[in-house]
Amino acid sequence: MPTYTAPTRDTRFIVNEMLDLASYGNLPGFENATPDMIDTVINEAGKFCAEVLAPLNQIGDEHGCTRHEDGSVTTPPGFKEAYDAYVESGWGTIAKPEEFGGQGLPHVLGFVIEEYTGTANQAFAMYPGLTNGATAAIEAAGSQEQKEMYLPKMISGEWSGTMNLTEPHCGTDLGMIRTKAEPNDDGSYSITGTKIFISAGEHDLTSNIIHLVLAKTPGAPDSSKGISLFIVPKYILDENGEPGERNGVSCGSIEKKMGIHGNATCVLNYDGAKGWMVGEENKGLAAMFIMMNAARLGVGLQGLAQAEVSYQNAVTYALDRRQGRALTGPKDTDAKADPIFVHPDVRRMLMDAKVFNEAMRALCLWGALQVDLTHKAQTQEEREEADMLIGLMTPVIKGYGTDKGYDIANNMQQVYGGHGYVREWGMEQFVRDSRIAMIYEGTNGVQAMDLCGRKLPAKGGKAIQKYFAVIDEEIASVKDDETLAPIAAVLEKALGEQKAATMWFMQNAMQNPNHLGAGAHHYMHIMGIVTLGYMWLKMAKVAKEALAGDPSDKAFYEAKLTSAAYYAERWLPDAGALRRKLEAGSENMMKLTEDAFATAA
Amino acid sequence: MPTYTAPTRDTRFIVNEMLDLASYGNLPGFENATPDMIDTVINEAGKFCAEVLAPLNQIGDEHGCTRHEDGSVTTPPGFKEAYDAYVESGWGTIAKPEEFGGQGLPHVLGFVIEEYTGTANQAFAMYPGLTNGATAAIEAAGSQEQKEMYLPKMISGEWSGTMNLTEPHCGTDLGMIRTKAEPNDDGSYSITGTKIFISAGEHDLTSNIIHLVLAKTPGAPDSSKGISLFIVPKYILDENGEPGERNGVSCGSIEKKMGIHGNATCVLNYDGAKGWMVGEENKGLAAMFIMMNAARLGVGLQGLAQAEVSYQNAVTYALDRRQGRALTGPKDTDAKADPIFVHPDVRRMLMDAKVFNEAMRALCLWGALQVDLTHKAQTQEEREEADMLIGLMTPVIKGYGTDKGYDIANNMQQVYGGHGYVREWGMEQFVRDSRIAMIYEGTNGVQAMDLCGRKLPAKGGKAIQKYFAVIDEEIASVKDDETLAPIAAVLEKALGEQKAATMWFMQNAMQNPNHLGAGAHHYMHIMGIVTLGYMWLKMAKVAKEALAGDPSDKAFYEAKLTSAAYYAERWLPDAGALRRKLEAGSENMMKLTEDAFATAA
Structure with missing residues (x-):
């Protein structure tokens, strides 16, 4: 059976040495994140994930989730006990606002825990992971009353959350959703429609599930500008804020999937379920x-x-x-x-x-x-x-x-x-x-278009210019270091490819937006390669400095230098090839018609 | 449910136009492969695979194979009927020697059928596929008596074959095998040991299974030079050459695998099973x-x-x-x-x-x-x-x-x-x-080493020099064609990268063989990229010629030209990046010791 050990030494290197979290001690929440505290969180979270979650990973795959005739869903053996232990330990509360029962610590630490849980058992980690997403939306767009009603128990883990976007006929193109939200007299809405691919949509881990659902109000624009967001709890809260009446949402089936069997991917049927709007009408997509x-x-x-x-x-x-x-x-x-x-x-x-x-x-x-x-x-x-x-x-x-x-x-x-x-x-x-x-x-194709079509041109390219400046600065800072300069030189070349690719987009994408679409995936990869190269340069620099102090675990830092050099020679060269592909544009890619793709007899 | 249509038009393009099979009509076996005959085989085989095998593909995955308590194995529903139909149609006999009941047609046609069967249903295709491998070994290394005893019924498909190499502790390194072959008085051997990962090792499709088994005779050298090859039939043939007494080989279990569920991957236990040596003692690996x-x-x-x-x-x-x-x-x-x-x-x-x-x-x-x-x-x-x-x-x-x-x-x-x-x-x-x-x-790592460590240096590099010459010639032949020359130019550049990489190996691998190992996978990919580029140049040239004749299906040939141009711009650029990686050598790759790979707490 496979095993897992949390890479706590490496995490500490990044958090304490590379990011130097202690230097942000003057910021709210960071003041409590002392090096000792950070080490304790990292080590204890690592232990929990390795000992409690990892042993359930293969079991979860083997057993999967079971939907019963009444629509209820049972998670794999051991998941409920592990979830209770997870809630008990409070791992989900680390980076959440203190106002709603969180510990208010830096997001960085929350992310460390998210890495460890996901590595130990991805299917399990998705249950609290989806709750995180749902609380983020309520925090950002919910009313104070909604925050008080839902956040404390979602943050504690007593309740979980889901994200309901996809419908059978639409995923990426959410403007087409058909789920309806009819206003009721009491300010609530009556939600009707079918949502698919809802991770953690139904399960036996928590006493309530808070679904966040995209739907359309009557007369809303027939596009992504007509979507509103609703809270639809599995059990409607009673006057004490406790789960009461069963709401009209049920799990119609669970998908048989390639993997993550331990997570229930549900078809959720909303049949006049009671929901409450989050934020403004027709502004649901933003939330x-x-x-x-x-x-x-x-x-x-x-x-x-x-x-x-x-x-x-x-x-x-x-x-x-x-x-x-x-x-x-x-x-x-x-x-x-x-x-x-x-x-x-x-x-x-x-x-x-x-x-x-x-x-x-x-x-x-x-x-x-x-x-x-x-x-x-x-x-x-x-x-x-x-x-x-x-x-x-x-x-x-x-x-x-x-x-x-x-x-x-x-x-x-x-x-x-x-x-x-x-x-x-x-x-x-x-x-x-x-x-x-x-x-x-x-x-990932959608990600590439988000990067190239939205993020690159935003504010006249201010973000990407800042990104170039940050990396240029890092490269310049090691120019005189005989160990680091050769690595920086290769990074500089790859960054040059990215700059050239960016320029090519600027010069060609306006005239034909397909040129942007044709190169977006290549660009995302160039940027990934360069960005990891930037991380390696940062890590190598920190390692070099540490070695100057003759540390006890010299080998750890030396390995960082070797790894940085390996990355430079083995990963960075792809940037140039990707740029050449990108600059080929879209002509041949888009030239063939449907017929040419049919299998001819 | 997914569907499959045999790409017969494309196959005919390659066989008739690119390879021009008719031009080999003077060679034995080719004389019967007239264009009409080829078309009939291609079309009928395509139909069979699409209509009979493809619909069983998902069923095979869902049901998998079942091992019963007596060690027998049942294939998925429909496989037996499909196999009988396959045998009945004679698809497996196409390229097999007429002497043993085959049709003696070119291997090219056998390969067309192998493509179609494997595309329609890979798990199914592996049953006759393994038989093919086993007959190839008997054809090449077996005695005339063995050929006569086994080949006709294996070629017809009445019996199937397997390849037994791997043992629990050794796969690539066959010198370590432990399966023993003790000589009996009657010229046969008594085979004892455990083989694993035996595809099509036990099933209900045929009345006999002819296992080809690697084993060691007493006193054989304790290396790959001490391996002999044996025929071990599931049922020992009686005096009429029909399956008789059950032999001492049995299926201990079948593996639960990621895929190809319709093929039974068996642990085979040989318990004093009767076997007959194929070829010479200790020369089993060659066979x-x-x-x-x-x-x-x-x-x-x-x-x-x-x-x-x-x-x-x-x-x-x-x-x-x-x-x-x-x-x-x-x-x-x-x-x-x-x-x-x-x-x-x-x-x-x-x-x-x-x-x-x-x-x-x-x-x-x-x-x-x-x-x-x-x-x-x-x-x-x-x-x-x-x-x-x-x-x-x-x-x-x-x-x-x-x-x-x-x-x-x-x-x-x-x-x-x-x-x-x-x-x-x-x-x-x-x-x-x-x-x-x-x-x-x-x-594929072993393939890369076979290519770089064995095939490249063989006979002073004669093969790779021939390969370069063949492609150089093709490139030179289109230098004046305005459509093809630009494609050829990009191919020439990629071929140049391969030549440089080859040279780098020549200059560096002797001094440190790890440099070869470190670059072998890159080299295999460079060569793959260049070789497919060579194929595109060949196809584009044929398409260009065809277009000059104003053919009725112009669009088909035009698509070939666009595809060739797309390949040149989107695939060939990687050759340069791979060469740079290869030329980085093995120093940083091999520098870190075991400790550096351990997860540190």
Whole structure:
């Protein structure tokens, strides 16, 4: 059975050394995040996830969720007990507002926990994960009364939440939704329609489920400008704020899926269910986007999660499994064969995983810090800058992070040879589970268009210019360092490719928007490659400084330098090839008509 | 439910126009392969696969195989009837020697049928596929008596075959096998040991199963030089050559796998089973490699197969599913949204699939022709040249073909958005089924080492020099054609990258073989990219010539030209990036020790 160990040393390196969280101690919430406190949270959360959640991962896959005839859903054996323990430990409350029972600590720490839970057991982690998204929307767009009614119990984990966007005929194009919201006399609405692909839509973990539902009021514009957002609790709250009457929402079926079997993906039927509008009429999509953006960062983290757990197990296997001899001559002459760890092609896959995981972790936590700064930085300028950077980076973290996370999970399965294909070893589950992350919360194609069509041109390209400046500055800062300058030089070249690609879009996309669409996926990958390169340069710089102090765990820092150099030589070269593809434009891509795609007899 | 249509028009284009099979009419077996005959085989085989095998694909996945308490195995519902129909139609006999009941037609045609069966139903196709491998070994290394005893009924499909290499502790490193073969008094051997991952190892489709088993005779060298090959029939033949006494081989269990559920992957226990040696003692691996090489080409074809069927379904979905509007303005103003086919990112994925599938089909059939020429070409020189080229290309077809085939299957799943992740749509099955092709018959890492460590340096690099010359010649031949020259120019640049990479290996691999291991996978991909580019140039040239004749299906040929141009701009650029990675060598890749890969707390 696969195992999981929380990479707490690496997390501490990023949080304490690279991000230097302590230096933000003057900001609200950060003052309590002392190094000791951070270490305790990281270590205890890591232990909980490894010991309680990880052992249920394979069980969840094997058993899946069961829908009963009355529409109720049972989660896999052990999930309920683990969920209770999760709530009891308060892991979900860490970064939530103190006003509603949260601990008010930095989002960075909340993200650390989200990484660990998702890595230990993605299907399980989605239950609190969806609640997070739902509370984010209520926090941002709900009335004070709604916040007081719902947030405390959602934040504590007593209740869970869901996001209801998709319908059978529409996912990306939400302007087409058909779910109706008819106003009642008492200020509530009567919600009717069918929602599909609702993760955590029905289950036995909590005493109530708070559905956030997109629907259309009578006479609303027939487009995305006519969508409103509603709170629809599974049990309507009674006068004491406790779950009372059963509402008219039920689980019609659960999907049989490729993976994440432990999470119930539901068809939810709304049959005149009582709902309450969140925020303004017809402004539902904006509120939903708040929750989508939080969710997208969480999904990016899932790309890391499956890459990390599959990597840890592949390392164990590569050191244990003996097959063949090192190309440079036998390493272990007492045995009949060397561990496959000696083979360069195995090492290539492990190194790729290592450099992706560590840089992706750095990027996700750096992103979480921007989220914190968006709300808490001292000056308006700093807040706007952070907001701009995380807005720009969200589709990259989600889209590039999950594309590559999936590649890594596949490579780690590959390390196992035939055993990787067999269920009992668990590696194929990591691949199946990680596949969804490229699809949900907006497919990665949608992410690429969000990046190139929306985020790049916004405010005259202010965000991407800031991004270039930040990386340029980092590169310039190491120009005289003989270890770091060569790495920075390769990064500079890749950044140059990104700048050229950006320029090409500026010069060509107005004249033909298909040129933008044709290159968007390439651009997202160029930016992902460059951004992880930027993370490696930051990490290498910190490691170099640490080594100057002759630390006790020298090997840890030296490995960072080797990894940074490996990343530069093995990952950054793709930026140039991607730019060439992007600059090919859309002509040949869009030239063939439908007939040319039909299979001719 | 997904559907499948055999791409017979494209097959005819490759067989009749690109390979010009008719021009080989003077070779044995080819004289019967008249254009009419070829068309009939292609069309009828296509119909059979689409109508009989494809509808069982999802059923096979859902039901899987069942092992009963007595060790017998039942295949999914409908498989037995389909297999009987397959045998009845004689599809498996097409390219087999007439001496043993085959039709003696070119291997090219056998490969067409193998593509169609594997695309319609990979799990099913593996039953006759394994038989093919087993007959190839008996044909090449068996005694005349063995051939007469086993081949006719294996070729007809009355009996099936298997390949027994892997044991629990060894797969790639066959020198470590422990299965024993003790000589009996009657010239037979008593085989004892455990084999795992035996595809089609036990089932209910045939009246006998002929296992080809690697084992060690007493006192054999304790290495790959001490392996012998044995025929071990499930039922020992009686004096009439009919299945008689049950032999001591049994199915201990069947694996639960990620995919290909319709094929029984067995643990086979040999408990003093009676076996007969094939070929010479201790020369078993050589015989096994004959069957491995045939099998590897077949697995490369599986990369194409799953890419093709997933592509066909993704095209249908992209034309049907409506979501959003074309970036250049609404296409279908009568509807609320345009088909997703209008979105460049969807078209990118479809075009990538199209250009891969068509070039990979061309490459596989070109490869099959080399197999034919190896045996049948008129001069010794031509036979040696063909043998050299197919030897060089086999790891590329297997390794690159299945790596990219898997990517394409994943992209086609991506076209479906959330529906791609749900089982009923069938797309996730294509992904799960295609994943195995990167692993079995030697992982793709093993293929890369076979290519770079064995095939490149063989005979002083004669094969790769021939390969370069062949492509150089094709490029030179279109230098004055204004349509083709630009495509050829991009191919020439990519070929230049491959030549440089080859040179780098020559200059560096001797001094440190890890440099070869570190770059082998990159090299295999460079060569795959260049080779498919070569196929596109060939196809474009033929299309251009055809267009000059003002053919009735002009659009078909024009699409080939557009596809060739798309391939050049979207696929060839990666060769340069891969070369840069390769030239980074092994230093940083191999630098970190075991400790650096451990997850530190």
